[in-house]
Amino acid sequence: MMKAHTPAPQLRGPSDHDVRDQIVEAATKYFGRYGYGKTTVSDLAKAIGFSKAYIYKFFDSKQAIGEVICSNRLSTIMATVDEAVTGVPAAPERLRRMFKALVEAGSYLFFHDRKLYDIAATSASESWPSVGAYEEHLKALVLQIVRDGRELGEFERKTPLDETVNAIYLVMRPYINPLLLQHNLDNAADAATQLSSLILRSLAP
Amino acid sequence: MMKAHTPAPQLRGPSDHDVRDQIVEAATKYFGRYGYGKTTVSDLAKAIGFSKAYIYKFFDSKQAIGEVICSNRLSTIMATVDEAVTGVPAAPERLRRMFKALVEAGSYLFFHDRKLYDIAATSASESWPSVGAYEEHLKALVLQIVRDGRELGEFERKTPLDETVNAIYLVMRPYINPLLLQHNLDNAADAATQLSSLILRSLAP
Known part of the structure; x- marks a missing residue:
């Protein structure tokens, strides 16, 4: 598994670019509206309509997103x-x-x-x-x-x-x-x- | 009375340099220890052993100090x-x-x-x-x-x-x-x- 210091964004799970792009797009809108600092992956998951576990299949932390x-x-x-x-x-x-x-x-x-x-x-x-x-x-x-x-x-x-x-x-x-x-x-x-x-x-x- | 925009520090009350210096000295120690942002003039007054009203005779706000x-x-x-x-x-x-x-x-x-x-x-x-x-x-x-x-x-x-x-x-x-x-x-x-x-x-x- 990749570490936090790796120069590339931390991705994991199936290489499904569409889902990943979809999460990034939704997260961009969500963080762009509510801010990054005070929101959690749970908040984001709820807003997108995905489960938190599903998001963690693609990104191993909020920072990775x-x-x-x-x-x-x-x-x-x-x-x-x-x-x-x-x-x-x-x-x-x-x-x-x-x-x-x-x-x-x-x-x-x-x-x-x-x-x-x-x-x-x-x-x-x-x-x-x-x-x-x-x-x-x-x-x-x-x-x-x-x-x-x-x-x-x-x-x-x-x-x-x-x-x-x-x-x-x-x-x-x-x-x-x-x-x-x-x-x-x-x-x-x-x-x-x-x-x-x-x-x-x-x-x- | 002086306004907040005046270039000089806002002082008021009797021109008693000793007391003023004493307050500044105590406030320097107090803010230096507990920080400026989250402390109030009341906190400072208590710590110095002066009444809040007495401090306000010399400085018209926390910012003035x-x-x-x-x-x-x-x-x-x-x-x-x-x-x-x-x-x-x-x-x-x-x-x-x-x-x-x-x-x-x-x-x-x-x-x-x-x-x-x-x-x-x-x-x-x-x-x-x-x-x-x-x-x-x-x-x-x-x-x-x-x-x-x-x-x-x-x-x-x-x-x-x-x-x-x-x-x-x-x-x-x-x-x-x-x-x-x-x-x-x-x-x-x-x-x-x-x-x-x-x-x-x-x-x-």
Whole structure:
């Protein structure tokens, strides 16, 4: 059986994708309405009309369901961010768009799906694998942009690549991590613009 | 009578500094032990051995007492930060020391006086004047360092001064604001070093 630390969402029982999807879909609606923290698998089972035992055939805990919901939502944000930078040749502009798209997608989730945002915040405070994967994906995107910018001579090459990428990621992190973003929403759009400019000044060849 | 929005701590009644200091001192110990959020002025009065009415002669609310405690604590941090940069001629080194001292003082408060840290976090989430004054003081310090560095030719002068200062402050803010710092403690010392380097690269003439 899988353990709680396994990077993939914990699934077990028959590999019946339809039922699993159905549970995730219903749970997304249910948690989206009543919140994740205070509801139990029993509450969820009652609301869906399944037995608790049946749900446990597919997910070994409430967190396992939360993980899939969180992972789905973060995948949507990643896709939005990837789309925002695709086809943009200049690395500086890609970096600006990445930061902007991130802040917009995160703020949108917060203001339009507050209860699902809370799942993401829980996942960040408890270091669930879904948030780890999200952070890694975004860090890889920063790496790609910096590498491309260096190759094109748009960015300086003196600073070790990993140091540059880490530091840029640290500047963006308060707008990526759901636990931090919720305290940064007041000025997030302006902050993303100003911080992008600062990062780009730091990258000047 | 003073209102809750007044920048100064709300004091009233006879200007008896001794009694006021005595209440603040006792409240610091009391909140430091039992927390600020769940205790009342009645609890505090009982613990000190004063009547509730007597405490209200000096402070018009629990928040007014919390404000003074918070303000005292943030003043200590500001003094530590000011001391860390005093007498350092090079602006880049001053910026590094400022960031380092901030992170150290904030982390120390978190790990050694967790319940007082929580008062600071409350003050940040409710935008009390004490945290506003703290943030303004630190922003003024960044301005001073950037201005000095520009005059000495250590920093570039093309970017508008206020834009530069704002952006640097935004980079530091997750390590200044108590609400954010508590989620950034894992890697705060390393982050301060890396972010200082990034800021200094952005300031290169």
